[in-house]
Amino acid sequence: MSEVKTPIATGGCQCGAVRYALYVKPQASHVCHCRMCQRATGGVFAALVGAPKAEFAWTAGEPAMFASSNLAQRGFCRDCGTPLSFAYNTPEARFYVTIGSLDAPEDVPIEIQFGIESRLPWVKFCEDVKAERTGESESAQAFFANMQVNQSS
Numbered sequence: 001m002s003e004v005k006t007p008i009a010t011g012g013c014q015c016g017a018v019r020y021a022l023y024v025k026p027q028a029s030h031v032c033h034c035r036m037c038q039r040a041t042g043g044v045f046a047a048l049v050g051a052p053k054a055e056f057a058w059t060a061g062e063p064a065m066f067a068s069s070n071l072a073q074r075g076f077c078r079d080c081g082t083p084l085s086f087a088y089n090t091p092e093a094r095f096y097v098t099i100g101s102l103d104a105p106e107d108v109p110i111e112i113q114f115g116i117e118s119r120l121p122w123v124k125f126c127e128d129v130k131a132e133r134t135g136e137s138e139s140a141q142a143f144f145a146n147m148q149v150n151q152s153s
Contacts, residue, residue, distance in 0.1 A: 005057075011102040012060070013077035013084060019060035020084070020097060022051040028094060029108040031126070034115030034134055040066075040074050041083045041098070044123050045115075048086055049108045050094030 007021035029049040037046035063075035063084050075085035086096040099105045113119070113131040 013082035015080035023055040033119040047099040048096040050096040056095040
């Protein structure tokens with residue numbers, strides 16, 4: 001008999017064609033100001049929250065995927081264009097969804113900001129939240145060392 005999981009958080013796109021569920025409390029809520037995230041969302045930053053890949057499922061429809069680099073993929077609704085997800089191509093990485101696509105985004109306050117080297121100077125947001133530059137740690141530098149970006153400049 002298969003196990004039935006109860007969603008802890010749910011969400012989806014604007015038109016309802018794609019829906020998802022997280023089966024654990026959303027983790028690692030953050031915003032990323034890097035240029036890749038700005039371009040991927042069409043906004044001034046990406047707001048994301050995650051779960052282990054095994055604790056995430058698409059529950060209706062399937063998103064289109066774009067390999068924004070050789071390290072990661074981003075999901076979006078092919079019908080309405082809503083940015084929905086981000087995931088690194090490693091088995092141990094979390095699967096992230098856009099906070100704005102959650103049914104209850106108010107339940108996931110931002111814990112940290114990444115990519116602040118690209119934060120636009122007029123963005124005044126979460127000033128009291130911890131912030132990091134991309135590749136600040138040695139492990140991040142090693143991970144990003146061979147990244148090939150698949151977006152236009």
